[in-house]
Amino acid sequence: xxxxxxxxxxxxxxxxxxxxxxxxxxxxxxxxxxxxxxxxxxxxxxxxxxxxxxxxxxxxxxxxxxxxxxxxxxxxxxxxxxxxxxxxxxxxxxxxxxxxxxxxxxxxxxxxxxxxxxxxxxxxxxxxxxxxxxxxxxxxxxxxxxxxxxxxxxxxxxxxxxxxxxxxxxxxxxxxxxxxxxxxxxxxxxxxxxxxxxxxxxxxxxxxxxxxxxxxxxxxxxxxxxxxxxxxxxxxxxxxxxxxxxxxxxxxxxxxxxxxxxxxxxxxxxxxxxxxxxxxxxxxxxxxxxxxxxxxxxxxxxxxxxxxxxxxxxxxxxxxxxxxxxxxxxxxxxxxxxxxxxxxxxxxxxxxxxxxxxxxxxxxxxxxxxxxxxxxxxxxxxxxxxxxxxxxxxxxxxxxxxxxxxxxxxxxxxxxxxxxxxxxxxxxxxxxxxxxxxxxxxxxxxxxxxxxxxxxxxxxxxxxxxxxxxxxxxxxxxxxxxxxxxxxxxxxxxxxxxxxxxxxxxxxxxxxxxxxxxxxxxxxxxxxxxxxxxxxxxxxxxxxxxxxxxxxxxxxxxxxxxxxxxxxxxxxxxxxxxxxxxxxxxxxxxxxxxxxxxxxxxxxxxxxxxxxxxxxxxxxxxxxxxxxxxxxxxxxxxxxxxxxxxxxxxxxx
Numbered sequence: 001x002x003x004x005x006x007x008x009x010x011x012x013x014x015x016x017x018x019x020x021x022x023x024x025x026x027x028x029x030x031x032x033x034x035x036x037x038x039x040x041x042x043x044x045x046x047x048x049x050x051x052x053x054x055x056x057x058x059x060x061x062x063x064x065x066x067x068x069x070x071x072x073x074x075x076x077x078x079x080x081x082x083x084x085x086x087x088x089x090x091x092x093x094x095x096x097x098x099x100x101x102x103x104x105x106x107x108x109x110x111x112x113x114x115x116x117x118x119x120x121x122x123x124x125x126x127x128x129x130x131x132x133x134x135x136x137x138x139x140x141x142x143x144x145x146x147x148x149x150x151x152x153x154x155x156x157x158x159x160x161x162x163x164x165x166x167x168x169x170x171x172x173x174x175x176x177x178x179x180x181x182x183x184x185x186x187x188x189x190x191x192x193x194x195x196x197x198x199x200x201x202x203x204x205x206x207x208x209x210x211x212x213x214x215x216x217x218x219x220x221x222x223x224x225x226x227x228x229x230x231x232x233x234x235x236x237x238x239x240x241x242x243x244x245x246x247x248x249x250x251x252x253x254x255x256x257x258x259x260x261x262x263x264x265x266x267x268x269x270x271x272x273x274x275x276x277x278x279x280x281x282x283x284x285x286x287x288x289x290x291x292x293x294x295x296x297x298x299x300x301x302x303x304x305x306x307x308x309x310x311x312x313x314x315x316x317x318x319x320x321x322x323x324x325x326x327x328x329x330x331x332x333x334x335x336x337x338x339x340x341x342x343x344x345x346x347x348x349x350x351x352x353x354x355x356x357x358x359x360x361x362x363x364x365x366x367x368x369x370x371x372x373x374x375x376x377x378x379x380x381x382x383x384x385x386x387x388x389x390x391x392x393x394x395x396x397x398x399x400x401x402x403x404x405x406x407x408x409x410x411x412x413x414x415x416x417x418x419x420x421x422x423x424x425x426x427x428x429x430x431x432x433x434x435x436x437x438x439x440x441x442x443x444x445x446x447x448x449x450x451x452x453x454x455x456x457x458x459x460x461x462x463x464x465x466x467x468x469x470x471x472x473x474x475x476x477x478x479x480x481x482x483x484x485x486x487x488x489x490x491x492x493x494x495x496x497x498x499x500x501x502x503x504x505x506x507x508x509x510x511x512x513x514x515x516x517x518x519x520x521x522x523x524x525x526x527x528x529x530x531x532x533x534x535x536x537x538x539x540x541x542x543x544x545x546x547x548x549x550x551x552x553x554x555x556x557x558x559x560x561x562x563x564x565x566x567x568x569x570x571x572x573x574x575x576x577x578x579x580x581x582x583x584x585x586x587x588x589x590x591x592x593x594x595x596x597x598x599x600x601x602x603x604x605x606x607x608x609x610x611x612x613x614x615x616x617x618x619x620x621x622x623x624x625x626x627x628x629x630x631x632x633x634x635x636x637x638x639x640x641x642x643x644x645x646x647x648x649x650x651x652x653x
Contacts, residue, residue: 085136134153547624
């Protein structure tokens with residue numbers, strides 16, 4: 001925004017300087033070729049002298065170069081200032097010491113002027129002397145000189161403006177003061193333009209600062225000056241017309257003009273005053289709102305200081321301010337903390353990646369929230385729940401961070417204690433499960449074997465003693481004990497899954513082929529078609545993975561319609577850092593209401609007459625997949641086949 005303003009001022013200066021140079025060149029040509037119409041715009045008025053036009057050209061060029069960033073251009077501008085100062089001062093000396101000079105008609109011979117032919121007016125000479133001094137002094141960096149330059153330029157503007165007013169009000173040359181009586185109208189205008197454009201060089205100093213600043217006083221001046229100037233000139237012009245036309249006499253016209261000026265001025269100022277009053281009312285309301293907001297913020301700050309640990313840092317993480325609670329929990333005083341980073345309280349509990357991610361978050365302007373373990377000055381440790389808030393400038397750059405923390409040490413200690421108790425309970429449960437497995441494998445199996453042996457004896461030795469119902473009951477007892485023995489076996493197998501697992505590099509292609517080979521009898525019986533796609537090599541638990549494929553393929557073969565040849569497709573696809581395996585069949589399908597139930601132990605959807613099984617295969621699959629930190633799910637519709645999906649993440653040794 002600032003660069004745009006500077007560029008805009010430079011463009012204005014270039015336009016004004018270009019206009020002044022063109023005007024001066026036209027006047028010089030007019031003197032060389034005796035074109036009087038360009039020398040005197042007002043009929044019967046004074047002419048712009050050749051030396052005046054030359055000084056205007058030099059001044060305009062100097063002002064243009066003064067706004068350049070190149071040092072040698074600024075040096076040329078200063079040299080041009082010396083030339084203008086010399087010509088102006090020399091001409092002014094002619095008036096002061098009443099001596100003729102060769103400089104007046106050095107370039108051309110002035111035959112149009114009566115008194116002092118070829119000589120610029122005293123006011124013109126003075127203005128050029130001041131303009132030349134300003135061109136020389138404006139390159140300095142001393143503030144007092146630059147302010148003086150602005151005041152000098154203001155003086156030039158006033159002299160030129162007075163001269164211009166005499167032309168607007170058609171004051172005869174004979175009635176003008178000697179100082180400006182021979183200053184031409186275009187001379188006055190160029191002095192105003194050049195002095196104003198040169199004052200833009202230091203627009204925030206002197207009278208330009210008073211006019212162009214963004215304060216209420218400057219805004220008021222910008223509204224009043226044009227109004228006062230235009231109104232006074234207009235009323236004076238009208239007054240002269242009516243007096244010269246003998247409509248009213250001078251005394252009454254002067255009184256009437258004064259009254260009209262006062263009334264219009266009061267009306268205009270009243271309008272401005274009303275607008276300022278409205279702004280003042282809004283400002284008072286804004287101040288009250290600001291005081292109320294500050295009061296609320298003070299309450300918030302007090303509450304925050306009482307409840308939270310607060311710290312401010314700069315954009316580099318250097319601590320600039322902390323509250324008392326920070327000192328209290330860290331055991332450091334303010335002087336020890338301020339100027340340091342949070343490495344002062346680093347407990348080394350968190351690794352480098354933890355803080356790298358933290359800084360990566362807040363440097364993007366996002367708020368980071370998390371738990372951090374710190375170390376106090378006395379060596380004790382404490383946990384804090386931390387929120388770090390970045391502060392951004394209007395340009396979007398981060399210049400400050402606010403860290404708000406709550407002491408959660410007791411909560412963390414409680415969590416650790418609960419976790420410890422949980423681990424102990426888990427160990428106890430595992431011990432109990434191991435004992436149960438031992439009992440199931442020894443104590444429960446023994447009575448089942450006894451029942452089975454006695455049933456076999458009854459069937460072999462006493463079969464003829466039983467009637468049809470007795471023989472039927474014996475078969476039922478035998479089948480029940482067999483199922484019981486199988487259930488215990490499967491339960492034991494389920495509990496042992498992953499107990500002595502070890503990761504190894506597994507070729508899933510070969511593993512699947514081995515599982516298919518193990519099921520060759522069922523495959524040949526049903527004429528099953530199995531397609532195995534590309535399969536990866538990955539780190540996994542080999543025995544469990546083989547059982548996983550075997551169970552899923554076995555189910556795909558078993559749950560088929562009798563009239564359809566089983567068709568199974570096995571594939572694997574890399575997906576989001578894991579391998580996704582799919583085993584799709586064209587079997588009987590599963591209703592969506594049973595998608596969760598089928599993975600629960602001993603849950604069956606069919607009777608043993610329809611499809612044999614114990615409801616342990618899919619729970620085994622689920623447990624194996626979860627041992628690998630993966631997921632398993634099914635996609636199916638009744639009568640449309642099923643697709644079992646499971647993922648195996650990328651595991652490392």
